[in-house]
Amino acid sequence: MSEFDQMYREVILDHYKNPRGHGLLEGADAEAEGQNPLCGDEVSIYVAFGEDGETIDEVKFSGRGCAISQAATSMLTELVQGRTATEVAGLSRDELLDEIGIPLTPVRLKCALLGLSTLKLALHKAKGTSLPQEWAGMADDLDLK
Numbered sequence: 182m183s184e185f186d187q188m189y190r191e192v193i194l195d196h197y198k199n200p201r202g203h204g205l206l207e208g209a210d211a212e213a214e215g216q217n218p219l220c221g222d223e224v225s226i227y228v229a230f231g232e233d234g235e236t237i238d239e240v241k242f243s244g245r246g247c248a249i250s251q252a253a254t255s256m257l258t259e260l261v262q263g264r265t266a267t268e269v270a271g272l273s274r275d276e277l278l279d280e281i282g283i284p285l286t287p288v289r290l291k292c293a294l295l296g297l298s299t300l301k302l303a304l305h306k307a308k309g310t311s312l313p314q315e316w317a318g319m320a321d322d323l324d325l326k
């Protein structure tokens with residue numbers, strides 16, 4: 182393993198052990214639950230918007246799952262803070278995968294995208310933002326509600 186991969190692995194482990202944005206948000210403006218049916222792991226995401234009703238003021242998550250799913254969701258909360266619902270609806274999965282930084286197998290990819298899929302769904306439910314077409318296959322594989 183290269184030093185570079187090692188560094189990314191340590192960052193992932195740190196997010197897993199000390200997740201940012203972990204917890205519940207009472208009275209959230211947007212929320213959704215997502216489950217990865219391959220393993221049963223799940224995350225719930227809660228969003229509070231700022232005064233403009235568009236900008237993400239606070240985002241929290243709860244759930245249980247593998248290190249990749251939980252660390253990726255933790256990274257996601259930092260990534261989307263202060264962005265608008267529309268911007269996050271258009272956020273490419275590559276932006277999150279770049280944060281994760283290590284190559285992932287297809288199975289691991291589903292783990293990594295569980296939080297982002299759930300967040301996009303929460304925004305879709307609350308704001309009617311689009312679920313991009315590239316996600317259609319992925320969304321079918323994830324059990325979202």
Ligand code: FES
Pocket residue numbers: 217220221222246247248249250291292295
């Ligand atoms: Fe379940 Fe990763 S093994 S989300």
